[in-house]
Amino acid sequence: MEQPQVKCLDAAASWQLIDQGIPVIDVRSAAEFAAGHLQGATNVPLDSLSQWAQQQADKQQALLLYCGAGIRAQKGCDLLCAEGFMAVSNAGALKDLLSHRD
Numbered sequence: 001m002e003q004p005q006v007k008c009l010d011a012a013a014s015w016q017l018i019d020q021g022i023p024v025i026d027v028r029s030a031a032e033f034a035a036g037h038l039q040g041a042t043n044v045p046l047d048s049l050s051q052w053a054q055q056q057a058d059k060q061q062a063l064l065l066y067c068g069a070g071i072r073a074q075k076g077c078d079l080l081c082a083e084g085f086m087a088v089s090n091a092g093a094l095k096d097l098l099s100h101r102d
Contacts, residue, residue: 004081007089011100014091017064025065027076032068038097046072053083062087069093
């Protein structure tokens, strides 16, 4: 059986995936999301992620997670792997992503 993989990506690699259309999940709080987020990102706060994951039919879908510093995104990636998702990536901190956008 294939094992889930969590990848930790730098900003450049994350933007390559974003530009290819990978779904982006912001695991910060709703208030943090409202204060600024990546265009096209879906806000699923970390404390709601398990419930959200259980509602998703396609566990093979690649997902890219980010947060304020990268720690919650890593926790989210670990949680999604435990829920059976096979291809999740930690894009790290929003500020790093924004500062590396061309």
